[in-house]
Amino acid sequence: VLLRFKDSITALDGEKHDVIHRKAEVNAAVSAELFKMLEQEKIPTHFLRLKEATLMQVRRLRMIPVEVVCRNIAAGKLVKSYPFFKHGEKLKTPLVEFFLKDDKRHDPLLSEEHMIASGLASKEEVKKLKMITLKVNSVLRKFMLKRGLLLVDFKIEVGRDHRGTLRVGDELNIDSMRIWDKKTGEVKDKDIYRKGGRLDEVARTYYQSYKLILGRDFK
């Protein structure tokens, strides 16, 4: 299967949308780099190879229509949804959440019991999903820290390959995570866009994060 990355950027369940020049290249390159790293760490993904700058070859998966979120620091929806998490507060242990992909219903939270009762995943798969997510978190967090970045949270989507093995699918880049500069706390991800940043600022953030993550200038 071939996956084409795009320059479009959206937020607020698609209400807000724009185009960021060459964002597709940044996201494809970052995704490829991170998927490669996960594979090296024995975490199965759908990644095969980057065929062109914005075209990724991946294994076919039957996706579970769920966003799996893992948080190290409270931010975003967690802070909006509950009164007891403060923005920027470090969580004692990483927090894993499941959200149904359903824009109309604004991606409602699913408990583990909901996942199982709805037939979205078996009990065994829910356990594996959490294990995979925590492993991705551990690997990604160390990777970012070496580059001076705090991994606040990230989102993955997971599917089953032809053997039924769970693999990380979709994409993994600064559209799907929050990363903050370790020293200054500066936001280095899509939140710049969500919070109404100018499109040239948004673009600069993507190019900067490319450089930080891949260790070379974005040309």
Add this chain to the structure above:
Amino acid sequence: VLLRFKDSITALDGEKHDVIHRKAEVNAAVSAELFKMLEQEKIPTHFLRLKEATLMQVRRLRMIPVEVVCRNIAAGKLVKSYPFFKHGEKLKTPLVEFFLKDDKRHDPLLSEEHMIASGLASKEEVKKLKMITLKVNSVLRKFMLKRGLLLVDFKIEVGRDHRGTLRVGDELNIDSMRIWDKKTGEVKDKDIYRKGGRLDEVARTYYQSYKLILGRDFK
């Protein structure tokens, strides 16, 4: 501690409110009956005695600000929140859910991880909460079935006594559960009110359910 029952009835996070003649007496009597039954089944509650027709003496608890819901048949919020549960569908196993008591935020769902990460309950307590809820369900379901009623779902609130033991608190009556006539499927609970039933119909439902549950006419 003394608990005074009232004739007021509310729905939609307090937006809708009315008075049902002698509802307090019905709810106090039903709560007392059901709490007594739970105590007999070795489930700790806050119930001590009914001092007057609408006044209940209970143990002091430090309440966990969470509504624990248990469902046998899909209805209400579960059906509204997710596309894969159909109204009236029997669930394979009882489903336990936690909701934060927070009207302003419309009682958001909490996963077990949220319960623990927020400090609302320890991991051990969450496990016990689920065990207590499932035991209440098992006992209450059988009780209702003998009276020709299907227990669709119910809500309990739980607190810690001076020893830290978890006990079922608050109230347990047809305000806090869905019960349907086993044969006709007729609604015998507060949904009559939620769905805009006339107040005399609502009152009649409360008196009828009193009779079904307590086995004697409401006089």
